[in-house]
Amino acid sequence: xxxxxxxxxxxxxxxxxxxxxxxxxxxxxxxxxxxxxxxxxxxxxxxxxxxxxxxxxxxxxxxxxxxxxxxxxxxxxxxxxxxxxxxxxxxxxxxxxxxxxxxxxxxxxxxxxxxxxxxxxxxxxxxxxxxxxxxxxxxxxxx
Numbered sequence: 001x002x003x004x005x006x007x008x009x010x011x012x013x014x015x016x017x018x019x020x021x022x023x024x025x026x027x028x029x030x031x032x033x034x035x036x037x038x039x040x041x042x043x044x045x046x047x048x049x050x051x052x053x054x055x056x057x058x059x060x061x062x063x064x065x066x067x068x069x070x071x072x073x074x075x076x077x078x079x080x081x082x083x084x085x086x087x088x089x090x091x092x093x094x095x096x097x098x099x100x101x102x103x104x105x106x107x108x109x110x111x112x113x114x115x116x117x118x119x120x121x122x123x124x125x126x127x128x129x130x131x132x133x134x135x136x137x138x139x140x141x142x143x
Contacts, residue, residue, distance in 0.1 A: 024036060032097060045085065050069070094118040
């Protein structure tokens with residue numbers, strides 16, 4: 001594998017399903033961990049919660065957890081929970097919990113991380129968000 005720039009640590013959570021990762025970001029208290037837990041209940045596996053390391057490998061943005069928090073996810077009002085994490089997964093989707101989607105069928109959007117463009121979803125107050133992300137990870141989007 002060819003190495004790229006130094007890994008980036010983002011205040012974000014990440015999950016994977018069928019080898020495809022979703023990066024969930026937003027302000028503190030925006031629901032990153034809660035959405036990750038919902039996705040895990042729908043079959044996704046935890047990559048990392050609250051802090052995610054992103055590295056560039058062969059032109060692909062790959063997410064993994066920093067060692068200190070690997071396999072842990074915060075459940076507000078419950079505590080830190082253990083989860084069997086995915087060691088690393090290539091990212092294909094970014095979810096912004098700070099922005100509300102204004103369109104019923106939104107145009108394709110992108111977020112660039114380490115020079116790699118990821119599809120972007122605005123997820124604040126979005127109904128059925130976890131189910132939609134799960135289906136995106138399984139089948140992609142038709143444009």
